[in-house]
Amino acid sequence: MVQERSPPSNRTEGQSNQNGDENLTWQPARTKFLSWRESKPRREHTILRRADKNDDGKLSFDEFKAYFADGVLSGEELHELFHTIDTHNTDNLDTEELCEYFSQHLGEYGNVLSVLEDLNITVLKAMDKTKKDYQEASDLEQFVTRFLLKETLNQLQSLQSSLECAMETTEEQTRQERQGPTKPEVLSIQWPGKRSARRLQRNNSLSPNSPLFSTGWIEEDSQWMTQINRLQKLIDRLEKKDLKLEPFQEEVLEENAKSHIMIVQRQMSVIEEEIEEFRLALKQYVESASAQGGCLHVSIQKLPSDSRFIVYEFWKNSNAWNSHLQMNYSKTFQRSNVDFLETPELITTMLVPASWWVLNNN
Numbered sequence: 001m002v003q004e005r006s007p008p009s010n011r012t013e014g015q016s017n018q019n020g021d022e023n024l025t026w027q028p029a030r031t032k033f034l035s036w037r038e039s040k041p042r043r044e045h046t047i048l049r050r051a052d053k054n055d056d057g058k059l060s061f062d063e064f065k066a067y068f069a070d071g072v073l074s075g076e077e078l079h080e081l082f083h084t085i086d087t088h089n090t091d092n093l094d095t096e097e098l099c100e101y102f103s104q105h106l107g108e109y110g111n112v113l114s115v116l117e118d119l120n121i122t123v124l125k126a127m128d129k130t131k132k133d134y135q136e137a138s139d140l141e142q143f144v145t146r147f148l149l150k151e152t153l154n155q156l157q158s159l160q161s162s163l164e165c166a167m168e169t170t171e172e173q174t175r176q177e178r179q180g181p182t183k184p185e186v187l188s189i190q191w192p193g194k195r196s197a198r199r200l201q202r203n204n205s206l207s208p209n210s211p212l213f214s215t216g217w218i219e220e221d222s223q224w225m226t227q228i229n230r231l232q233k234l235i236d237r238l239e240k241k242d243l244k245l246e247p248f249q250e251e252v253l254e255e256n257a258k259s260h261i262m263i264v265q266r267q268m269s270v271i272e273e274e275i276e277e278f279r280l281a282l283k284q285y286v287e288s289a290s291a292q293g294g295c296l297h298v299s300i301q302k303l304p305s306d307s308r309f310i311v312y313e314f315w316k317n318s319n320a321w322n323s324h325l326q327m328n329y330s331k332t333f334q335r336s337n338v339d340f341l342e343t344p345e346l347i348t349t350m351l352v353p354a355s356w357w358v359l360n361n362n
Helices: 031-038 043-051 061-068 075-085 095-103 108-133 139-177 193-198 220-240 272-290 318-325 328-340 354-360
Strands: 002-005 204-206 260-269 295-303 308-315 346-353
Touching: 043 061, 061 075, 075 095, 108 139, 260 318, 260 354, 272 295, 272 308, 272 328, 308 318, 318 328, 318 346, 346 354
Parallel strands: none
Antiparallel strands: 002 346, 204 295, 260 308, 260 346, 295 308
């Protein structure tokens, strides 16, 4: 069984939370953020500026390709699109050119972006008020607040699932309709939520004692090439082997709390300016979690293409995981993430037979 919590991706920028609140972990709707929203440039301009990684006001083809490649268009088609948008013929797209092009094709999604902006501000205002009023509210009012937060999250998750389904459907239809063996451009693309797991990504597997927590990052290119070579060797071996179908073996499991272990995946996109402080907080969290009797193993991955961390936690059972969530070190880490993360973290949990863990560790 798999359970996911996937809040929508809303990045808010502002100063770190300084109020020392030890009880709630809300993301406040900062005055600076709201005033920026009210005086913002055009919606599509703000969104498309994210493609400008070095913030110099223009996009090279490499920047354009890294941001817009979708696994469907080939490199040649992306290059043709780039020059179509480049009306100034400078081999660099300024953000105004990009904005002007997309503005002509927004259609109904212009209204969608507008509503999302309003929703973003409304939710942040509601959460900010909750942060201020929750402690002094009655038990009934607190219950209603928790219910409304949960219901809001469920509605947004349902909407996100529909959007992901639409994205997959349109991509698949396009691939089926295209003629000829056009080779898609394969890149490391920033996709939200669970879709990112289906994209080719460069990643390093790190332990709590990794240089990640001390001197720096592992060299990306060598790790990347190593993974490619390993994958190529595996493909070569599979191509040389005859396919053998083994009869299905049914495993009979005991129905008790000890028959399954809990695997937890936590995906966290960190604000670049906060990475160093986040690493320190993550190190303390991992050390504390690893010391718990119910914790079997903790592993960390850092995606070199962006500032995203993935933490894998293995717990003896769901009770051990739930107890861990109530520990002070766990709550402290959750509170610190309010200021460190660009978006709320995505947590996925899965129960697997405990016998698998025993077999893999013998």
